[in-house]
Structure formats: C-alpha cells, structure tokens
Amino acid sequence: MTSLPGDSDSGGSTPExxxxxxxxxxxTAEExxxxxxxxxxxxxxHYICDGxxxxNLRAIEGRLDSTWW
Structure with missing residues (x-):
C-alpha cells in the first residue's frame, strides 16, 4: 500500500x-x-469564507486562478 502526501505513519491525515x-x-473560524x-x-x-x-462565484466556478479575482 502506498501512502499519500499528508498521511502520517498512523494512517491519518495531518490535522488542520x-x-x-x-x-x-x-x-477566522475555529472549524x-x-x-x-x-x-x-x-x-x-485555501479556505474562502461564504461572503x-x-x-467571486463566477470566477470560482470558471476555475480562474485566484490571482485573477
């Protein structure tokens, strides 16, 4: 079994x-x-708040690089 980037030795992912x-x-938000x-x-x-x-919904759905919006 191969491990993916971010997997730890215990099999879990790195905590946020x-x-x-x-x-x-x-x-900011706790979770x-x-x-x-x-x-x-x-x-x-990258996390983007709802506001x-x-x-920037059109740019996000169009998959434009975030530097464009």
Missing part, C-alpha cells in the same frame, strides 16, 4: 491548523463552516 482563516479577507469553500492551489490548502465565495 486552528483557527481557519479566509484566504481572501482573513475572517471550517459548511458554507466556506475549500481549494488546493499549488499544493496549499468572499459569493462575491
């Missing part, structure tokens, strides 16, 4: 750093709310 911060506006968007860009996890996600 707390608190979670929005990559756009810096809003990522269900309304937030999650993406991986260049191997780095920023709504404001």
């Amino acid at each position: 750093p707390r608190p979670i911060a929005c990559a756009r506006c810096g809003a 990522p709310p269900l309304t937030w968007t999650f993406s991986v860009e260049n191997g780095t996890r 920023c996600a709504r404001a």
